[in-house]
Amino acid sequence: MSKKEDRKKQLISILKESNGASVKELAAELNVSEMTIRRDLKYLEEKKIIDSFYGSAVFNPREDNPIVSSEKEEQLYSISKNSHKMEFEKNCIGKKAAEMIEEDDIVVIDIGTTTEKLTQNLDNELKFTALVFSANNLLHLLGKQNVDILLSGGIFHRDTGMFESAEEMELINNTRTTKLFLSAAGVHEKLGVTCAYSYEVMVKKKIIKNSLEVILLIDSSKFGNVSSAFICDLNCIDKIITDSKIEQRWVNLMSEKGIEVIIAE
Template identity: 30%
Template sequence: MILFNCICLLVIVAVLDIHFQGRKAKDFGEKVTNTTKKRRDEIVAQLLSRGHVTVKETAAGMAVSDATVRRDLRALADESKCELVYGGAVLPRDSDFSFQAKSHRNVEAKAIVGQLAASLIKEDDQILIDSGTTAFEMAKHIGRKRSVSVIVNSSRLAAELAHTPGLSVVMLGGHYRPDRMDTIGPLAMTALDQLRGYAAFIGVDGLSMEFGLTASDIESAHLYRLAIKNAREAILLADHAKFQTPSLFKIVDWESVSRVVTDRKPDDKWMEFLTENGIDVIYPEQ
């Protein structure tokens, strides 16, 4: 009888232990799942903000391994939330990385940059403005200038400026992207290569001290590289968020930039870097 009771007690203890271990495993699994979901949501947020992510930067920023980020990106690609590329991922081609979508990000900062940039335009000047949302904010203030020639590859900008007294608008032809309302490709580059003597106001998708100015798509990178090459000077338009990380495709090195217009003073590390490279930094006075 005593032996039978001991056996029953051992069985009960074993069952309770199995249940407890199973509950622990379940709780741990839920914790990992929640952590993974949070991390992947953050990756998606970065994709929507910048258009791309890299494995190295994402792993460093989230304090996880490269292998973990690769697994996350593969899972997101399976859900059609990104497309895998060498070293990282980009937004799907049919995602809403359009002019309208980007125009709702950092609105106040872009307005500040646009107004400051417009103040640099002189009477009888020739300028080129890129097709980004910061440039569109700049265009709102160009009407106060007189006898200014404006080169654009944006149909939205052309329509905004076309009826402004004193402005002459040159619209580059090329392959039209309806989502971004701009033209790119060989035809646009051929037209641009006939132009010289202008000041290029170029917005970017990201910045890096080592990699320079960057764009989220290769077509824009090619076009704006040529625009800067042919310009008498290149003025960078960048709100504070652009200083945090580069995008995927290089436009030019820093030696091609004469001035940077931003909405707030960059941190000491960036200020030192820009000063050492002979680049003027324009930002609002506090």
């Protein structure tokens, strides 16, 4: 293997393990010039192995990546496959989030396996209004007699359990909520909050815009991760509810950005 090919292999390995790095960081790590790194990254981007974002690079996890395609164990997100991952931690997060809903609140509950723990842990007597657009959250709310449910329906995405339609967007456009319980696949210092599928993004951006308070429910394993679909920058988030396994450096970073981190135990 040539020196150049060996360096590219090292680049891929670093980006897969670190979930993203800047040109400057990569140049220092491999002891080469930034120009050399930029040439290598351009080649890898053309091969769909990495994605570049404003001087930083991340490994491309999508199926069009030839490396991903050759790794049989690699799987895209699906709600059924992820429902039991970090289940204890997600349940703690869901319980803490459920405690934050107050009488007569108007809340929006995003799709996902962590927000599902919120709807599972709700007080049966609590009276409030919930805007939802996922099958799992709808099913859990049906048993809560005091909850008024807003749901438009539409095309059903089995991978995330999400309903999608033009009517849904109109409903979201015309609804203002006191609290948004947002889900995400990754939180990154430079690249912000991301999710797995592009069809999620429009809905997530709109509910962020129309909510008085944005509360991100995310387990500790997602910090440092980057998925392909960009939701928002960190400055759009008011609070984060996560589990006790979160590294202190992330708590400090969020605090510096004015984001309250709530540890669910």
